[in-house]
Amino acid sequence: GQQLNQSPQSMFIQEGEDVSMNCTSSSIFNTWLWYKQDPGEGPVLLIALYKAGELTSNGRLTAQFGITRKDSFLNISASIPSDVGIYFCAGSPGKAGNMLTFGGGTRLMVKP
């Protein structure tokens, strides 16, 4: 089946630093989504991307839909302690359709 490679698997950064993570796919996706999961909770959608090349921001978060449609990037600027959690990318051949494929997650730890 489809695979999403998400990197890095974990990051331990200082508060205030910027963060970058990415996902690459073995096949083309038409939708890319980025989720955040806090401990003991389900994932919550951060950003949805629907067009190749699209760049979308949500506060300090910015995500890009790669022009090849096989990758996506998430950046967090000026990290704060509440950014701690696991970030997942997810892709779909359709419009956020039934067959979402999730990446393995990036665990972010922020040192105050």
Next chain:
Amino acid sequence: NAGVTQTPKFQVLKTGQSMTLQCAQDMNHNSMYWYRQDPGMGLRLIYYSASEGTTDKGEVPNGYNVSRLNKREFSLRLESAAPSQTSVYFCASRRPMDSPLHFGNGTRLTVT
């Protein structure tokens, strides 16, 4: 407005025992999903129900059955639990052709 509610939150089973994980949503969503989450593997789709009265297999359906009891409720049954089914199970829902998936807070299942 509770969103997606999963019960129980935690469960320990012995190999061979059966149990049903319950999920209910109060957002009038048509589509409902069951995922499992294992370390480093993201979320993998077990079964989904695109609308009331229909169910379809996802990526990892073996060992599971589902029932879409009504528009609100979608249950996941393990007939004969195995240690490989130790995981965190998430239920999610969404409207058709709409993003995002709304996740419950998960059921942590251990099979010994």
